[in-house]
Amino acid sequence: MSIASLTTSEKPEPTSSREILPDEVYEQLLSQTSRARKSAPIRHLLHLESCPNMLSMLAGKPNPEVFPYVSLSMTVRSPNPAIDSSLNEIVIKDEDLSVALQYGITSGVPELVKWLTEFTCRIHGCQDDEGWRVSMGAGSQDLLYKAFSALVDPGDAIFVESPTYPGIIPLVHSLKCNIIQIPSDAEGLNPSSMASMLENWPEDKPLPKVLYTVPFGSNPTGTTTTLARRLEILRLARKYNFFIMEDDPYFHIYYGDFPRPSSYFALERKIDGPLGRVLRFDSFSKVLAGGLRLGWVTGPERLIKAIDLHNATSIMCPSVISQMMVYKLLQNWGIEGFLTHATHCADFYRQKRDIFEKYSQKHLTGLAEWITPNASMFVWMKLRLPESASAKTVKTVTEGEGGDSAAFLEHKALEGGVLLLPGECCYIDGKKGCQVRLSFSVLSEEEVDEALGRLAKMLRSKD
Ligand SMILES: Cc1ncc(COP(=O)(O)O)c(C=O)c1O
Missing domain, CATH: 3.90.1150.10 (Aspartate Aminotransferase, domain 1)
Structure with a gap:
């Protein structure tokens, strides 16, 4: 058995009846750096430690007996403190504490990943057998950095919403790519200039690979892209074969008219055509705490794997203490509790x-x-x-x-x-x-x- 044959993917092959973009599409999309990236051997094997009856001598894990922490306790508010001021004590101890204090799996604490997978299915109306998965990161900023590195080579063309989130400007400049600004207005990103640009795109030049956009409450304009525009942008993405990087930290801080527009990730599923064109970035920063430094990325398995491989050689895994703090809270609240909290944040x-x-x-x-x-x-x-x-x-x-x-x-x-x-x-x-x-x-x-x-x-x- 070769090490390479031991896949780190936790998800089975897609079984959905929906058409899903084939792996070759992503292989062609990935940057040269990403294609050349090898798996980190220990990280690659680490998930096998949880196999039944396995005695692991694999990793250089420090022995928790020398760690000084005996238990961690948090006092948390109810999901909506405006109507319920009670406080709740959550203690992280025993097995949960051992997990929290140790190095973890690169893609995240499995229970938290499972919670977020169910949450994604509920919020974005998708099934978990459609070739996508969730992976944790050290905030969405870090995940964005790794996603751009995974997708963009010097000289590639990319679309970026204009004006845009200041945090990505130094990042995209460092990629030495051809950045095409797409204007936004009170209705969000405007696809009309993108459409005419694409119609007249020179035949000898490769088309743009990705679009970066903040669809809800764009930073800096505070505007939300309308449903009609999202549909047009998705139609263009399919016609001209570009991918949508949906950076959505303000999804839960939407206080505009309802029904709210669907996310691009959800919209893909609502219209005919193959799935797998959207990479979605969520963050706990705005609704739980920025200091947790936790975000998650959702998208096609091959692209998530590219980000995981990068994480495996940089941060190894996002802070497991942060993940455990979040998981215990979400477990306590349940999906309904989290949604109540999100509504409270939006009202605030x-x-x-x-x-x-x-x-x-x-x-x-x-x-x-x-x-x-x-x-x-x-x-x-x-x-x-x-x-x-x-x-x-x-x-x-x-x-x-x-x-x-x-x-x-x-x-x-x-x-x-x-x-x-x-x-x-x-x-x-x-x-x-x-x-x-x-x-x-x-x-x-x-x-x-x-x-x-x-x-x-x-x-x-x-x-
Ligand atoms: C549009 C946008 N994307 C990403 C981030 C970074 O979020 P995180 O704290 O999860 O890294 C921010 C933070 O302000 C933001 O406004």
Whole structure:
């Protein structure tokens, strides 16, 4: 028996009656680095330790008898503390503690992966025999980094929503690929420019491989892509053979109209055609805790395997203590409890959004224009920048549409005691302009009133 024949895949072969993209499609899609990546031998064999009657001398696992931790206890709120203020004590001990304190399987604690698989089936209306699986990662940022590395070679063309999540800009630049920005507006990502670009794509150039998008409450615009647009984007993906990287940390912080649009992962299943074109990124950061550093990726087995192989040689496995903390909570709450909690989070941010909107209208009417968000924690604003800020930065201001919000930040806003993100940080090409991203997640009502009042004063200032 060769080591290579011992597969680490925990899932059986797909049995779904739905057509699924064949493995060759993914082999061609993968980057050269990813195709060349070998499995880490110990990681590759580690799952076999759980076989019945196995005595393992495989890994250099430290003996837990020398670990000082005897039990871990957490006091947790009810899923909706707004209506039930009771607290619950959860203790991680015995076998669970041994698992939590030890190195774990690269793809994640199996019980947590199983929970998330059932959750995915429930939320996205899919079956677990359709050639996809879930794998854990050290936050979705790290999973995105590994997914981009698995898919993109230097010189490849990729589509990126514009403006986009600032956290991926240095990442995609480092890939030395051809990044094509696709504009978004109040209805989210707009497929029309993508369609005309693809129709006129030069025959001698390979088509774009992937689209990166944040479909709910986009960071930085706070907008959600409409169902009609998602369908059109999926239709284009199938016609022109690109894959959709659906980065969805704000899925549970949607407070717009219902029914909410389906995720791309769910939508694939609702329309005819082969499955396997969507790689989905979820995060516990926004609804449980950012410090857990836990996210999960869902998608075609071959692409998940490519990410797992990378993880096996970098982090080895995401923090098992974090995974156990999350699993014990989810086990205690159940899927219903988690969904109740998610609704509570969305209500919380809706109230924050309403407060921000109220004070934006009070202070900034006539001084700024903005799109009212329907998910997440960001407002994208176009500021009417003062002449004086322009005068100090004549050179850059003439380059930017409506002025230069970075210069405004440097020369006016900071001095006035307000910190915000200049719009240029959200454009792949660093395009200057009068846009800014404002985050309304942590300020109290009084602080929002004060902050937007200060911003208005600096926008009016003639100094
Ligand atoms: C769109 C988007 N993707 C990914 C992330 C990173 O999430 P995580 O904390 O899971 O790494 C963030 C965090 O702000 C985000 O806004």
